[in-house]
Amino acid sequence: MSRVTVPGEPIGRLSESWRHCVGTGRMNLALRADYQESLAKVQRDIGFRYIRGHGLLSDDMGVHRVSGDGVTRYSFTYVDQVFDRFLELGVRPFVELGFMPTALASGEDTVFWWKGNITPPTDPDEWAALVRAVVRHLVERYGAAEVRTWPIEVWNEPNLPGFWKDADQQAYFRLYELTARTVKDVDAGLRVGGPAISPGSDEWWAPFAEFVTRHDVPIDFVSRHAYTSGPAQHVPFGTYQTLDAPEALLDQFAAPRKHLAGTALADLPVHITEYNSSYRPDNPIHDTAYHAAYLAPVLTGGTELVDSYSYWTFCDVFEEENVPTSWFHGGFGLLTHRQVPKPTYHLYAFMARMGTTVLARGRDHLVCATDDGRVTVLAWQPVGGTDGPDAPERHEVRLSVPLTGPRAFVRRERVNEHDGNAFGAWRELGRPRSPSPRALDVLRDCARPALEHRQAPVVAGRVDLDLTLARHEVTFVELVPVHPEHHEGLDDRRLLGASDDRLAAPHERP
Known part of the structure; x- marks a missing residue:
């Protein structure tokens, strides 16, 4: 693509x-x-x-x-x-x-x-x-x-x-x-x-x-x-x-x-x-990852239509x-009990974390900038309702994003059929109608979005962002400009097990 x-x-x-x-x-x-x-x-x-x-x-x-x-x-x-x-x-x-x-x-x-x-x-x-x-x-x-x-x-x-x-x-x-x-x-x-x-x-x-x-x-x-x-x-x-x-x-x-x-x-x-x-x-659709993907184009697309x-x-x-x-029962809520x-x-x-300046809108993404120089991306797998085609197992979003600085810190959170999905975890737990305190802790843990982070190069003022979304995924990416600071005497190459010098300060690299 x-x-x-x-x-x-x-x-x-x-x-x-x-x-x-x-x-x-x-x-x-x-x-x-x-x-x-x-x-x-x-x-x-x-x-x-x-x-x-x-x-x-x-x-x-x-x-x-x-x-x-x-x-x-x-x-x-x-x-x-x-x-x-x-x-x-x-x-x-x-x-x-x-x-x-x-x-x-x-x-x-x-x-x-x-x-x-x-x-x-x-x-x-x-x-x-x-x-x-x-x-x-x-x-x-x-x-x-x-x-x-x-x-x-x-x-x-x-x-x-x-x-x-x-x-x-x-x-x-x-x-x-x-x-x-x-x-x-x-x-x-x-x-x-x-x-x-x-x-x-x-x-x-x-x-x-x-x-x-x-x-x-x-x-x-x-x-x-x-x-x-x-x-x-x-x-x-x-x-x-x-x-x-x-x-x-x-x-x-x-x-x-x-x-x-x-x-x-x-x-x-x-x-x-x-x-x-x-x-x-009492409609179970409200509890699902599909529902988040379904509403993503509505949440991002309705902003100019009404007050x-x-x-x-x-x-x-x-x-x-x-x-x-039952604990999960198809309730309207963003949160369960x-x-x-x-x-x-x-x-x-x-x-809520997207920033206020819109850089781009698409059928599967919204890109914004914040006042402090960050760029944020909300991306989702499009779904079409009952008469729409079945969503594939993967959806690709490829963006070239403007950013200042020599490198970028890229932080990504994912919610899909497995990640950040308490409803899925509840089903795997056997659908308890009244979860125990321990089961509630498990559900809250499983409700956290999956998190990953990395550093990426900024080339000619841009970062290439390749996002592979799982089925019914909504993902949030934050790109932060990185300006390395010098720490006298610190050299990550000397750490036991170190095999990658990308994070060493520029003057410390061979």
């Missing part, structure tokens, strides 16, 4: 839209130690800017309370604990207003095993009072300047009858209008948006744009979700699905601007507030389909 010559001059900046937001299970789960430990690790290694999840107003957060004699009180005991901890960990809330508190609900329809109520409010004024109380409390506690940076999204996937009673479009539009006006009444600088629709419902864009424009309803951003999986094929405690090619996710990212072109909403920020391959929290695309979710502390029955990284976690951690 031919070698790709990476330009010495940048072709752009790497947008941080890829880590602007990440998804989470319902808000109540943020009170758990395992959840908080997982979020702390994610923030150390990746550093998401915002976090979004369901159920802020559901009964288990205890915000809307009504006494036996009909007195209403708003309680923020749990909300404060959750949001305080988020901010301590360096991540801000991307606020989703939902679901309906039971005492305000017009019906008994619910979603998920934890029964989030999906019905409109019996009394719109009481809903407005609840929204006003929540938003006012946030402003008073965290300050208007801070909360103005928090996007506030109205509901979740109202186009689906499972999330909004009968998927009643006009009822949602009325809810959106009431909520948006209430938020702005508290502080006109707060940012509010929606409609947070699921894939396959782009016909909502035109009437939504027409409604908010005709009624002069406040809107600061639009939001949508993106998934590429087909119908669920259920098995006991699990699901399998077909997958479209990963490029279909990029098409979905681009859809809001396409459908809003020519409307008053055309230039608004676009947030993909959920995305993944499968929309099921954010939020991976759903950061960890497996997640209970939409009840409590998981107890902080075992999955291959897709490493894809994100690699991306």
